[in-house]
Amino acid sequence: MRGTIVYKMTGSGNDFVFLDGRATGTDEWPAERIVQLCDRRTGVGADGLVILTPETATSVRMTYWNADGSRAAMCGNAALCSSRLATYLELVEPGDLCLLTDAGAVPARTSPGADRAEIRLPDFELAGRAPAVEPVPGEGWMAFATVGVPHLVIGVEDLEAVDVIGRGRLLRSHPSFGAGGANVNFVGAPGSSREPWLIRTYERGVEGETLACGTGTVAAGAALAARGDAELPVRFLSRGGEELLVRATLRDRIATEVWLGGQGKLVFRGVWEA
Numbered sequence: 001m002r003g004t005i006v007y008k009m010t011g012s013g014n015d016f017v018f019l020d021g022r023a024t025g026t027d028e029w030p031a032e033r034i035v036q037l038c039d040r041r042t043g044v045g046a047d048g049l050v051i052l053t054p055e056t057a058t059s060v061r062m063t064y065w066n067a068d069g070s071r072a073a074m075c076g077n078a079a080l081c082s083s084r085l086a087t088y089l090e091l092v093e094p095g096d097l098c099l100l101t102d103a104g105a106v107p108a109r110t111s112p113g114a115d116r117a118e119i120r121l122p123d124f125e126l127a128g129r130a131p132a133v134e135p136v137p138g139e140g141w142m143a144f145a146t147v148g149v150p151h152l153v154i155g156v157e158d159l160e161a162v163d164v165i166g167r168g169r170l171l172r173s174h175p176s177f178g179a180g181g182a183n184v185n186f187v188g189a190p191g192s193s194r195e196p197w198l199i200r201t202y203e204r205g206v207e208g209e210t211l212a213c214g215t216g217t218v219a220a221g222a223a224l225a226a227r228g229d230a231e232l233p234v235r236f237l238s239r240g241g242e243e244l245l246v247r248a249t250l251r252d253r254i255a256t257e258v259w260l261g262g263q264g265k266l267v268f269r270g271v272w273e274a
Contacts, residue, residue: 076215084266140155149183247259
């Protein structure tokens with residue numbers, strides 16, 4: 001068959017193009033080709049590219065690139081989608097599996113016939129001091145954590161009023177985060193104790209707002225728990241309209257037994273002719 005078979009998936013609106021590693025290799029995807037594939041006008045359109053390659057009967061290699069062609073160690077929503085697609089492609093059996101990422105091994109769980117999955121993330125530390133970032137009106141507390149990739153979390157008064165693109169682009173490259181920068185997650189309080197917390201994210205590599213960010217949501221959940229604003233597990237409503245659930249144990253600002261639950265939905269499969 002001519003072209004490349006692609007699988008388009010969404011994790012709470014955070015969308016990805018997937019490739020079967022049995023049919024292609026990472027060396028076939030230089031940055032410029034990834035940019036073409038992820039372009040929303042002339043390509044398939046996505047926040048990132050993932051290649052899934054079977055390693056053992058219960059483990060799959062997940063190689064991830066941002067839409068700008070830069071390789072990233074981890075992406076929570078991409079991992080949720082990877083878990084679902086790995087079973088769909090029969091790379092592993094439904095149930096427990098392991099994703100092998102550049103950030104380490106990520107245990108995962110799926111169930112037959114569902115569009116949701118859970119992934120267990122490595123233990124991480126919530127920084128004792130927030131970065132030296134000067135808040136602007138409407139911003140309150142700040143926190144920082146590396147959950148596979150670095151995240152700045154900011155509590156805001158009105159999430160709808162936040163200039164996610166402008167403010168996010170500025171903070172993403174703040175000198176406090178070094179040359180690599182960080183994702184920026186804005187968190188708003190729920191309308192009531194029965195409703196989920198709200199979150200919006202400016203994501204490096206995408207260089208814009210994504211509709212969900214799994215690892216950023218985990219960082220936000222830990223930050224809220226450390227402040228005493230919420231008790232774990234914490235529910236979040238993504239910008240894409242789907243809920244994410246963060247479960248963890250937090251002690252002395254160290255998060256352990258970290259699990260993220262969320263959507264991993266196959267949208268379509270097709271052939272990219274480029």
